[in-house]
Amino acid sequence: MPESSWFLVTKIDAAEILAEARYRSTKTTVILGLLIVMAGGLAILGFRRQKLLYFRSLFQAEKRRRETQEEFRTILYSIGDAVITTDREGMIKVMNPMAEKITGWKEEEAVGKPLGEIFYIINEATRARVQDPVSRVLQEGVIIGLANNTLLVSREGKEIPIADAGAPIRDEQGNISGVVLVFRDQTRERADRLALEESEKRFRVVVENSHAGVLIVNQDYRFEYVNQRLCEFLGRSQDEILGHDFREFLDEESRTLVADRYLRRQRGEEVPSRYEFNVVRKDGEKRRIEISSAIVKCLKGGVITMAQVLDITEQKLAEQALRASEEKYRILYEFAGEAIFTYTLDLKLLDVNRAACDYVGRSREEMLGRDVLELGILHPEDVQRALDNLKSITQGGQEITIDKLRFLGKDGSYATYLVTSTPVVAITNICRDVTLEDKLHAELEASEKKYRFLFNAGNDAIFVYRLTKERRLDRFVEANELACRLTGYTKEELMELTPVDLVVPEEREAVNESNLEISRKKQRVFERTLLAKDGRRIPCEISSHLFEMNGQPTILAIARDITERKKAEESLRAALREKDVMLKEIHHRVKNNMQVMSSLLRLQAAQLTDRKAREAFRKSQTRIQSMAMIHEKLYQSGNLASVDFADYVDKLVTHLFVVYEVNPGQVSFMNEVGQVGLDVNQAIPCGLIVNELVSNALKHAFRGSKKGELTVRLYEDGEGRHHLVVKDNGTPLSEKINIHKSRTLGFQIINDLTGQLDGTLEYRRNGGNEFEITF
Numbered sequence: 001m002p003e004s005s006w007f008l009v010t011k012i013d014a015a016e017i018l019a020e021a022r023y024r025s026t027k028t029t030v031i032l033g034l035l036i037v038m039a040g041g042l043a044i045l046g047f048r049r050q051k052l053l054y055f056r057s058l059f060q061a062e063k064r065r066r067e068t069q070e071e072f073r074t075i076l077y078s079i080g081d082a083v084i085t086t087d088r089e090g091m092i093k094v095m096n097p098m099a100e101k102i103t104g105w106k107e108e109e110a111v112g113k114p115l116g117e118i119f120y121i122i123n124e125a126t127r128a129r130v131q132d133p134v135s136r137v138l139q140e141g142v143i144i145g146l147a148n149n150t151l152l153v154s155r156e157g158k159e160i161p162i163a164d165a166g167a168p169i170r171d172e173q174g175n176i177s178g179v180v181l182v183f184r185d186q187t188r189e190r191a192d193r194l195a196l197e198e199s200e201k202r203f204r205v206v207v208e209n210s211h212a213g214v215l216i217v218n219q220d221y222r223f224e225y226v227n228q229r230l231c232e233f234l235g236r237s238q239d240e241i242l243g244h245d246f247r248e249f250l251d252e253e254s255r256t257l258v259a260d261r262y263l264r265r266q267r268g269e270e271v272p273s274r275y276e277f278n279v280v281r282k283d284g285e286k287r288r289i290e291i292s293s294a295i296v297k298c299l300k301g302g303v304i305t306m307a308q309v310l311d312i313t314e315q316k317l318a319e320q321a322l323r324a325s326e327e328k329y330r331i332l333y334e335f336a337g338e339a340i341f342t343y344t345l346d347l348k349l350l351d352v353n354r355a356a357c358d359y360v361g362r363s364r365e366e367m368l369g370r371d372v373l374e375l376g377i378l379h380p381e382d383v384q385r386a387l388d389n390l391k392s393i394t395q396g397g398q399e400i401t402i403d404k405l406r407f408l409g410k411d412g413s414y415a416t417y418l419v420t421s422t423p424v425v426a427i428t429n430i431c432r433d434v435t436l437e438d439k440l441h442a443e444l445e446a447s448e449k450k451y452r453f454l455f456n457a458g459n460d461a462i463f464v465y466r467l468t469k470e471r472r473l474d475r476f477v478e479a480n481e482l483a484c485r486l487t488g489y490t491k492e493e494l495m496e497l498t499p500v501d502l503v504v505p506e507e508r509e510a511v512n513e514s515n516l517e518i519s520r521k522k523q524r525v526f527e528r529t530l531l532a533k534d535g536r537r538i539p540c541e542i543s544s545h546l547f548e549m550n551g552q553p554t555i556l557a558i559a560r561d562i563t564e565r566k567k568a569e570e571s572l573r574a575a576l577r578e579k580d581v582m583l584k585e586i587h588h589r590v591k592n593n594m595q596v597m598s599s600l601l602r603l604q605a606a607q608l609t610d611r612k613a614r615e616a617f618r619k620s621q622t623r624i625q626s627m628a629m630i631h632e633k634l635y636q637s638g639n640l641a642s643v644d645f646a647d648y649v650d651k652l653v654t655h656l657f658v659v660y661e662v663n664p665g666q667v668s669f670m671n672e673v674g675q676v677g678l679d680v681n682q683a684i685p686c687g688l689i690v691n692e693l694v695s696n697a698l699k700h701a702f703r704g705s706k707k708g709e710l711t712v713r714l715y716e717d718g719e720g721r722h723h724l725v726v727k728d729n730g731t732p733l734s735e736k737i738n739i740h741k742s743r744t745l746g747f748q749i750i751n752d753l754t755g756q757l758d759g760t761l762e763y764r765r766n767g768g769n770e771f772e773i774t775f
Helices: 016-080 097-105 131-142 187-208 228-234 252-266 313-335 352-358 382-393 434-457 481-487 505-521 564-608 611-636 645-659 680-701 746-756
Strands: 082-087 092-095 120-123 150-154 159-168 178-183 212-219 223-226 274-280 284-298 303-311 339-343 349-352 399-409 413-421 425-430 460-468 473-479 524-532 539-547 553-559 667-673 707-715 724-727 760-764 771-775
Touching: 092 097, 092 434, 131 159, 150 413, 159 187, 212 228, 228 303, 228 399, 252 274, 252 505, 284 313, 313 505, 339 352, 339 460, 352 399, 382 399, 425 460, 434 539, 460 481, 473 505, 481 539, 481 553, 505 524, 505 539, 505 553, 524 760, 539 564, 645 667, 645 680, 645 707, 680 707, 680 771
Parallel strands: 667 707
Antiparallel strands: 082 092, 082 178, 120 150, 150 159, 159 178, 212 223, 212 303, 274 284, 284 303, 339 349, 339 425, 399 413, 413 425, 460 473, 460 553, 524 539, 539 553, 707 724, 724 771, 760 771
């Protein structure tokens, strides 16, 4: 004990001390045993459950595999190409109906037979048998394409041109287990290609052999094509013209005129398609050119100018000479010292010159239209002789008569004049002294011959006819030799006809309408189909001009035979129709191929268990579907250069509502796309942008039961720019997101497509999300 000398000694039983420890250890052991037994039981139950789930997943996988096989079989038997599959020994396993049709073998007959027995192909040029692609695929393990000159010999012996390829079929270990052979009948394609080549050859022959120069100029004013005739006009070779600016070959006077009209036509303004200008040949000579041009839109975008030109230098010189001759005649007529009277066969005065007016002492207005005999200026004793002279001219066949007649002057006395009477269009009496007669007669005769020569030497048919007081068509009063050859009538027969008689029946009503328009505008250029004497129908371009002749409205009609031009135009239209059909078929096939791609993505997505992977496949499927819809619209459209974007947006958004299982009662859609036509290079990027933005809105902007509105708008402003707006009133994007630098695939695609359009992308939070692309 502390601070004492005592000690306390105790004795404790060891069994008593260890009893508690033994109890606790026994209890712990029992509990541990029970826990081990329970864990073992749970492990056995878990293993059995895992085994059940495993067998169930195997069953589902086998079910999906069978469904996939059935879908692939349906696709195989419904596609438009022929398909044959073989095992690795080259024995046929499957043939679709198209393969049966081309080879002539039924599937049940061909299965199990070597491919070479069914698929017998030869070289079109050498007629030697071609190795079938199956053996090459098995040897090389790659896709093998057939040559374009391969013929398949069907069971009936028919030779069919084919194309396409064979590809290996691999098992899960990557080993080749067979071959799939895909081919198609190229008979129609070859026929279309040959027809197109023949059409282009005909067009080239017409253009190269045209008497007119033909040219094509691009948007940069540079020549893309010229024919040989144009090279002759410019005195240069094709190498010296192609690629050059067309303004290099114009003189200063014409350069501004042509460039201004070219730019105005490019902008779509109404400018005359036919006009004249000067070109400078290589040797420095200036030539006068008449051009007729048209603007053509290219399939790849942009426009080109196609034109025909004629060298009218000689024609212009002839016109100038004719005008000079007519002016000379008029000066001689007006200022001649002799009195000149011109009157019709019924003695009505058509014209008198100054000397005649001065002699009789009356004004021109007092005498014109009056009967010559009623004027009382002819001596009564000379009247009968004057009438006999007139009769000899009109009935006796005399071209000119000379006689002495007495006329009453303004001083009341009669004077004797030597009168020369000539029939031109009417009767002309020239009263002059004997001294000047020979000289004036020679000059007049020369002028008449020169006029007649120019009138008959032209390259176009010329008709002259008058209008009645009621502005109705009267008979022809003149026609040149080419007009007679063109219509098959003699000149005398033509003089008994009116313009209506020379036009085919179905166009005769239009003749009167044209006549009224000419009366208002004084001139007009139009096309008519003339009816020749032998019944031939001759398409002509007619240029009509209204003028006054002898106080009566008269029309000068110049007709040019455009039969060859019409044939060339029809050939061009036929070629364009063939190209339109071909382009529609291309868009149709592209759409079908994209539909197959979309279906394959859907089938593949069905086998994926990863949610993100399935979503990625679904996005890819909607993007392909949006492009396929563009090609479908082009295929169905009458205009291959423009897409009806409003209808396209309706179909695309409806498709996306179905894909994302959106209830139309929850989200309302408003299509505000105006009447804006887009070409394929604009429509595809715009369609993909709408697809991305609408998909994002349907997935993220209206979560839960929130109702909302979705709007797509497309319009064109006054400056020619397009604005594409996709707007919703859902949950806005996070302010941390920069749409121009986002790493998400969707915004990267939107920014890249905006760049393709040369546009800009803007984002606004106006009670939701508003995206605007301007291009």
